[in-house]
Amino acid sequence: MAVTARRNGKAWRKIGRNAVPYLLVLPVALYYALFWLRPVVASIVASFSDAAGRFTLENFALVFREEDFVPALRNTAIIAGFSVTLEFFVALFLALLINRKFRGSGFFLFLSMIPMALPAAAVGAMWITGLTAHGWMNSLLGYLGILAEGKKLYWLVGSDTKLLATLIVIDAWQVIPSVMIILLAGLQNIPDEVQEAGYVFGGDYLHVLRKITLPLLKPTIQTAVILRMISAIQIWLIIVVLLGFSRLPVLVERVVYYTKEVDRLYIADQMAAGYTLVVAVIVSLAALVYLRASGAFKREGEQFT
Amino acid sequence: MTERRQVNIAKSARTTVFYIFVIGIAAIILLPVYFIISLSFLSTREAYTYPLPLVPALNTHFELRHGERGYLLSVYDRVEGGYESVLDTKDSKKMSEYMRYQLATPVTTEDLEQQFAKLESQDVVRFSRRRNLLENYQSFFRVSGYKAVPALIRSLQICALTIAISLSVGGMAGYAFARYTFRGKNLLKFSTLFVRMFPGVAIAIPMIKILVGLQFYDRPIGLSLVYSIGNIALTVWITASIFMGIPESLEEAAQVFGATKARAFLRITLPLALPGLAAAAMYSFLGAWNETVSAIILTQFNPTFSVIVYQTVLGAVGQVNLAAAGGMAMALPTVIFTFFIRRYIQQMWGGITI
Numbered sequence: 001m002a003v004t005a006r007r008n009g010k011a012w013r014k015i016g017r018n019a020v021p022y023l024l025v026l027p028v029a030l031y032y033a034l035f036w037l038r039p040v041v042a043s044i045v046a047s048f049s050d051a052a053g054r055f056t057l058e059n060f061a062l063v064f065r066e067e068d069f070v071p072a073l074r075n076t077a078i079i080a081g082f083s084v085t086l087e088f089f090v091a092l093f094l095a096l097l098i099n100r101k102f103r104g105s106g107f108f109l110f111l112s113m114i115p116m117a118l119p120a121a122a123v124g125a126m127w128i129t130g131l132t133a134h135g136w137m138n139s140l141l142g143y144l145g146i147l148a149e150g151k152k153l154y155w156l157v158g159s160d161t162k163l164l165a166t167l168i169v170i171d172a173w174q175v176i177p178s179v180m181i182i183l184l185a186g187l188q189n190i191p192d193e194v195q196e197a198g199y200v201f202g203g204d205y206l207h208v209l210r211k212i213t214l215p216l217l218k219p220t221i222q223t224a225v226i227l228r229m230i231s232a233i234q235i236w237l238i239i240v241v242l243l244g245f246s247r248l249p250v251l252v253e254r255v256v257y258y259t260k261e262v263d264r265l266y267i268a269d270q271m272a273a274g275y276t277l278v279v280a281v282i283v284s285l286a287a288l289v290y291l292r293a294s295g296a297f298k299r300e301g302e303q304f305t
Numbered sequence: 306m307t308e309r310r311q312v313n314i315a316k317s318a319r320t321t322v323f324y325i326f327v328i329g330i331a332a333i334i335l336l337p338v339y340f341i342i343s344l345s346f347l348s349t350r351e352a353y354t355y356p357l358p359l360v361p362a363l364n365t366h367f368e369l370r371h372g373e374r375g376y377l378l379s380v381y382d383r384v385e386g387g388y389e390s391v392l393d394t395k396d397s398k399k400m401s402e403y404m405r406y407q408l409a410t411p412v413t414t415e416d417l418e419q420q421f422a423k424l425e426s427q428d429v430v431r432f433s434r435r436r437n438l439l440e441n442y443q444s445f446f447r448v449s450g451y452k453a454v455p456a457l458i459r460s461l462q463i464c465a466l467t468i469a470i471s472l473s474v475g476g477m478a479g480y481a482f483a484r485y486t487f488r489g490k491n492l493l494k495f496s497t498l499f500v501r502m503f504p505g506v507a508i509a510i511p512m513i514k515i516l517v518g519l520q521f522y523d524r525p526i527g528l529s530l531v532y533s534i535g536n537i538a539l540t541v542w543i544t545a546s547i548f549m550g551i552p553e554s555l556e557e558a559a560q561v562f563g564a565t566k567a568r569a570f571l572r573i574t575l576p577l578a579l580p581g582l583a584a585a586a587m588y589s590f591l592g593a594w595n596e597t598v599s600a601i602i603l604t605q606f607n608p609t610f611s612v613i614v615y616q617t618v619l620g621a622v623g624q625v626n627l628a629a630a631g632g633m634a635m636a637l638p639t640v641i642f643t644f645f646i647r648r649y650i651q652q653m654w655g656g657i658t659i
Binding site: 113 | 327481508530655657659
């Protein structure tokens with residue numbers, strides 16, 4: 001009896017050892033299955049169902065026929081494209097600056113992380129009070145003498161292009177820190193000697209940056225860009241806070257609009273479900289294309305330590 | 306000698322230029338923050354003047370004259386550089402209230418009566434009173450007081466639960482990721498991307514049904530379950546990165562001396578990882594504390610603090626300074642945590658890349 005128990009114990013222990021990583025990952029898998037996969041599947045099913053719950057493709061037809069669909073698609077593409085580019089370059093610049101480890105760089109890092117920490121409501125209040133005609137932006141420009149007395153800039157009215165530009169800059173202000181910290185972590189991981197070697201062999205700063213630092217930083221750059229891209233395509237809150245619904249439609253704004261704002265329209269739920277899947281497909285495709293094009297998939301074998 | 310001095314001058318000139326440059330960048334980043342903070346200290350009257358004052362006034366200067374209906378109250382306007390009439394009444398209580406709510410300057414009715422009495426002998430009475438700088442903060446909690454304080458407590462509960470769930474569930478997977486090779490490792494890594502690809506708003510709607518089924522709807526635990534979805538994904542990356550930074554050889558050494566794997570983890574790795582994990586917890590806190598959208602959809606009678614602030618911002622047509630105060634009250638803990646997090650960026654993000 002005792003012998004079998006011991007033998008069993010040994011066998012179990014061996015199985016146990018192999019199973020350890022799976023056991024450790026199991027809670028995550030269960031959690032995602034319960035709280036992520038279930039609502040996602042429900043949402044996908046809803047996008048293929050009509051009001052009575054029968055299978056239909058009508059929802060997508062409704063979405064594609066909506067007059068705001070094309071503008072929403074266009075605006076989303078413009079915002080995502082420009083803001084990811086802008087945010088990446090500014091974030092890289094800041095990360096390189098902070099990584100010079102000058103006196104006070106730690107404090108500067110803290111200051112530049114502050115926008116990231118602010119709640120959406122505070123940021124909304126900040127720009128609402130800033131961008132109205134009587135807001136602090138115009139006040140400041142007036143004090144600085146940039147804006148002639150009695151003159152005002154109207155930030156939140158005008159052409160779509162102007163509004164898009166304003167929104168991209170505002171969004172960048174808040175988002176740049178979260179891109180920057182990922183890049184900074186990557187930069188800090190590169191041993192100083194590697195870059196010093198570049199200088200020893202006669203490279204100047206830009207040369208070392210281009211030939212040594214950036215290639216070594218590539219995986220980090222891909223990580224930062226993909227994470228940012230996924231959320232940039234789903235931007236909507238700041239737009240709605242500043243402009244309200246439907247003024248400058250974007251894809252996720254449409255989802256929220258049909259979910260929250262229109263409840264009298266009988267097809268609202270179907271529209272929301274349709275838009276949701278459209279967004280998810282677009283985000284996944286964009287992510288896939290980016291990872292492919294940037295060569296992230298190729299590295300998989302050798303990377304991963 | 307001269308040469309060295311020249312080098313020193315050139316060097317300090319370069320340093321100076323560099324710091325001016327850095328300070329300039331910091332100023333651009335912080336300018337909007339400065340204005341929202343400044344706005345949160347302005348009185349309601351000041352908040353609607355144009356151009357906005359750059360700094361809140363510490364004192365309010367009043368002027369009293371005989372008015373048509375009683376006493377005419379004027380207030381010194383710093384921007385215009387003169388007194389502007391604001392109220393004409395003989396009711397000292399009304400005037401005191403106006404001073405408190407519009408000018409954020411507490412003046413008692415007795416005090417006012419005394420000033421009125423002076424008008425018997427002179428035409429103009431001028432006096433200054435100290436402003437209550439925290440007026441907006443106090444009235445934010447007073448106006449939405451019956452909601453704000455319970456909401457604050459709920460938000461803290463939600464944050465604690467979210468941190469507990471995501472750090473335990475995500476931390477285990479992060480450890481597995483850092484120390485073992487196993488099938489599905491790549492899938493785990495990409496899960497952070499997957500869970501972000503589906504719009505969070507869209508998940509919140511079917512989530513209502515699931516939470517109602519669990520009887521978690523409109524309760525802190527329900528929201529923390531939703532917040533944990535995105536948070537776990539991030540925590541897996543961050544904790545994996547933290548554990549990777551702690552040499553496995555330390556654990557092995559402990560095992561050589563007879564400790565079990567679990568004991569080696571608890572006594573060696575965990576204490577070393579603790580500061581990083583604390584930073585990860587603060588990072589989770591930022592997400593859960595600031596989240597507004599799902600909170601709006603998934604609460605009914607028990608809103609979170611972020612929802613209250615958001616409603617003040619959207620509903621504050623006449624009270625931008627109040628909204629600013631609410632926003633800043635909410636931002637305070639996040640900014641403090643950011644101060645601590647900044648030291649652990651490399652630990653948190655240095656380990657994993659796509």
